[in-house]
Amino acid sequence: MKSIVLTLICFFPFWVSSQTKDSLKVQKNDSLSSKIFSLGEVTITTTRENNITRLTRADIGGQNKLEVSKALNMLSGITLTSFGQRNESTISIRGFDLRAVPVYMDGIPVYVPYDGYVDLARFTTFDLSAIDVSKGFSSMLFGPNSMGGTINLISRKPISKLEYDGAIGLINTNGYNGNINLGTNLGKLYAQGGFSYLHRDSYTLSKKYLAHAHESGGERKNSYRTEQKVNFKLGWTPTIKQEYVVGYINQHGSKGTPLYAGDDKLNTLSKSPRYWQWPAWDKETYYFLSNNKIHENHYLKSRIYYDIFKNTINSYDDSTYSTQKKPYAFQSNYNDYTYGLNLEYGTTIIPNNELKISAQFKEDVHRENNIGEPIRRFEDNTLYFAIEDKARITKNLVLIPGISYNERTNIQAQDYNSKKDLIMDYSKANPSKVKNGQLGMFYSFNQNHGIGLTTSVKSRFATIKDRYSYRMGTAIPNPNLKPELAQNLDLSYSGIFIKNLNLSTSLFYNHISDAILNVSNVQPGKSQMQNTGAAEFKGIELSLGYAICKNLLIRSNYTYTEMHNLTNPSVLFTGVPYTKIYTYISYKPVPILDLMASTEYNSVRYSTSYGTKAPEFTLINGLVTFNVWNYLSLVAGVNNIFDQNYMLTEGYPEEGRNYFITLRFYNHN
Secondary structure: OOHHHHHHHHHHHHHHHHHHHHHHHOOOOOOOOOOOOOOOOOOOOOOOHHOEEEHHHHHHHHHOEHHHHHHHHHOEEEEEEEEHHHHHHEEEEEOOOOOOOOEOOEEEEEOOOOOOOOOOOEEOOOOOOEEEEOOOOOOOOOOOOOOOOOEEOOOOOOOOOOOEEEEEEEOOEEEEEEEEEEEEEEEEEEEEEEEEEEHHHHHHHHOOOEEEEOOOEEEOOOEEEEEEEEEEEEEOOOOOOEEEEEEEEEEEEEEEEOOOOOOOOOOOHHHOOOEEEEEEHHHHHHEEEEEEEEEEEEEEEEEEEEEEEEEEEEEOOOOOOOOOOOOOOOOEEEEEEEEEEEEEEEEEEOOEEEEEEEEEEEEEEEEEEOOOOOEEEEEEEEEEEEEEEEEOOOEEEEEEEEEEEEEEEEEEEEEEEOOOOOOOOOOOOOOOEEEEEEEEEEEEEEEEEEEEEEEEEEEEOHHHHHHHHOOOOOOOOOOOOOOOEEEEEEEEEEEEEEOOOEEEEEEEEEEEEEEEEEEEEOOOOOEEEEEEEEEEEEEEEEEEEEEEEOOEEEEEEEEEEEEEEOOOOOOOOOOOOOOEEEEEEEEEEEEOOOEEEEEEEEEEOOOOOOOOOEOOOEEEEEEEEEEOOOOEEEEEEEOOOOOOEEEOOOOOEOOOOEEEEEEEEEEOO
């Protein structure tokens, strides 16, 4: 009986197609496909040996993932999490947070200089062609702090004289989004630009949510958000061996921070809530990229960038968000900038070898003050040198060794004495120096089956916040923090069976030494960040994809992660569930209709180091795409169909059942 049903499912669409007119033929134009901007890639992902997982625009748009964090959550080894008290959306890779997993845009670092994080909800996916993710073993060409991997957001490149695509959509009854991308390629000259806008007045809690002291249910209080982005780049290719690009990106965001609404009596926010709003989360980036091929065996690439980050937090007296008179009320301003240079030289002059050398310089400046106080200034510069080789030992065996040298020097760090209203310098800190190394071995049995074994020693520099923050009066700065180190080991396999069945799996083990941990009571009632920790992260990933027939596809991945604090087992790691399963099914019953369903399971995770838990949850989502015309499609769907009341961080309930409808238009392949 099952075989009969499956035969009907696979055969029915082709029977309908043969009976209908040309208007029901499969589209020649796909709104979700686009040319990947190869100059924005750090490592070209055409072979298994690069150890990179790629999300294409079709993957992202096919499941209507509007934010980078939610798009990444579709992958194994990656967990979506949040900083509830800051209303920040983030991810972890095999237990490592974004301080150890730098985020890049076309190879340019975009993480915030002060604390190394980036709020991935501020980065929408409307203008991306792909997202590349490295887990553990990542190319040395990226740069420092890649202890747990890397994330590279890749923009688009037009291939036709005129390309456009865009969308307008509604989210529930109080949210909307719109975007448009325009591109032209005139041969030696090309241009690409885009504009996007996303707004939510609030999100609605599940009807299963039970009222708490600071949240009664319904529309989540102070959960509004707005994201706006403008981007433009101009490219010139005078010859097939040369390419030059100048670009500009402008992001503006604003958001509220919902109050803590949990049951943890030890959480100070249950008695003393934070009434925070963020009127500005603004980022502006200018960049120049180039690639010059020198003869046939050499090339020289460059990335030059200048990035500005401005951020404002308003802390109010109460839930009216109207006055700032109480002692805990303030307005905090960040005004940061980063500039840097990355030069990469590559040669294939040695037979069967691709040798690459990278030299990088990065200057980070952080400036902060509360209204009524003078501005404090912090400045770091980072030097980075790396050599990486890809050596083909035999037809089936490839080795990728790499080494790097990292050096960070603090140029300036200013402290503020509020009693004397005086700015003064911290004592001079020693430069921080560290060497990294890795080796990858990849063996292909044939074109369908291969294994990989990688080992690496990677590092992460302590951030400005790690070294100098008083943490609202509860901590003592430690300017001489050393880098954290991680010894990473990964054994992986990937294969294709019975033509349409793809399987990949990975066993990973990471040992972290000199881990930067918050040590309590260094002085009475005062803590300090110190290199006193050792930890291990280990687990398994399994991904499966099966094209049952041409119009029916199933993909699923499973991740199991254990995180152990070896120094102090009673202090727990937070934000990562032991088990995560993500599955989706795509079915095309007729050429003009796509049906998709996805489900995600997360086991219990810790939200505090002393054991507060966020419960396990299962979400089910559904989406329908109706291809109205060759250049027009209508997408509608429901997220959290069964209206589950769930949390990524205890006390911060996520959105209940929500609906969306989007009209997409396009003219290019």
